[in-house]
Amino acid sequence: MNTSPVIEIDRLTKYYGTREIVRDLSLKVPAGTIYGFLGRNGMGKTTTIRILLGFEDPTRGGTRVFGQDSQSLSPETRARIGYLPEGHHVYGWMTVKECGRFQASFFPKWNQDIFEAVITHFRLEPKMKAGHLSRGQRAGLCLAMTLAPEPELLVLDDPALGLDPVARRSLLQSMLYVTRQPNRTILFSSHLLSDVERVADRIAVLDGGALRADCTVERFRESLRHYVLKFDDTPPPAPAIPGLLESFRTDRELALTFANATSDTEAQLARLQPADIEPVQMTLEDAFVSYVGERGEKTFFMRDLEHK
Numbered sequence: 001m002n003t004s005p006v007i008e009i010d011r012l013t014k015y016y017g018t019r020e021i022v023r024d025l026s027l028k029v030p031a032g033t034i035y036g037f038l039g040r041n042g043m044g045k046t047t048t049i050r051i052l053l054g055f056e057d058p059t060r061g062g063t064r065v066f067g068q069d070s071q072s073l074s075p076e077t078r079a080r081i082g083y084l085p086e087g088h089h090v091y092g093w094m095t096v097k098e099c100g101r102f103q104a105s106f107f108p109k110w111n112q113d114i115f116e117a118v119i120t121h122f123r124l125e126p127k128m129k130a131g132h133l134s135r136g137q138r139a140g141l142c143l144a145m146t147l148a149p150e151p152e153l154l155v156l157d158d159p160a161l162g163l164d165p166v167a168r169r170s171l172l173q174s175m176l177y178v179t180r181q182p183n184r185t186i187l188f189s190s191h192l193l194s195d196v197e198r199v200a201d202r203i204a205v206l207d208g209g210a211l212r213a214d215c216t217v218e219r220f221r222e223s224l225r226h227y228v229l230k231f232d233d234t235p236p237p238a239p240a241i242p243g244l245l246e247s248f249r250t251d252r253e254l255a256l257t258f259a260n261a262t263s264d265t266e267a268q269l270a271r272l273q274p275a276d277i278e279p280v281q282m283t284l285e286d287a288f289v290s291y292v293g294e295r296g297e298k299t300f301f302m303r304d305l306e307h308k
């Protein structure tokens, strides 16, 4: 069995002019994994994806897909990749059926059953004009066109952007359909962390152009801990404990978020002598915001408010 990664990003750096967008990024995506590619706006996710697919040149470092350099992907390798770019562009004058036929002409493999199943899932009729579709329907059509060639690797750039929760769920279900086949791999960027939590095996977090986390969703969530300390009187200021990411103080409570908390962290919290310490389970979204939110952002904001 071939165990080499489907995607290899090796010390990738990208500048636009004098601006560094991606810095020394290395990442391996093994076959059969669903990878969530996360980061705040403008952190370089689309840029990395475009370099990966050979649409942009790296400044330094390189990327490989199925073992081939992204800058010289053969048509055969390209046919193994399904790419759904941001924005879900369609040719508005074509019908849904014509879009399918047009797309099919570019691929050696085309599974019309998959195309029709996804179209039906999104309640689309073959005769509908693509230009008249709603945003969610357009996403469905684009996804059907991306899935029907049965790509081994699916790269989706913010696929659920602007979709309502029902359309998003449909999109996720269709996406998962692909991975039911053995050895299918998905890399998808998203800001909808509840969706990422639902489907991703692993996440990569880009921050300031660099990779700050590459682990399972579970591991990421567990590495961050949130505690609410209750006091009978005014709480003390947040202590200088290693790993403290965020703190929030109210009349009787001190809420603290830590990266890589240990039993020693809890012992140090106990020394503050609170009436109660409550560990709070974090969602992926809570964990992500604590992790990549600007340090002190909330504190400064609150401090400003306190003076008003």
Ligand SMILES: Nc1ncnc2c1ncn2[C@@H]1O[C@H](COP(=O)(O)OP(=O)(O)OP(=O)(O)O)[C@@H](O)[C@H]1O
Binding pocket: 016, 021, 039, 040, 041, 042, 043, 044, 045, 046, 047, 048, 158
């Ligand atoms: N062709 C270009 N020329 C100059 N700057 C660019 C170009 N393409 C992207 N950028 C800049 O690079 C930065 C990263 O953009 P990118 O689209 O990769 O971020 P992103 O993480 O995908 O963001 P979002 O989550 O908002 O989609 C942005 O500041 C963007 O303005």
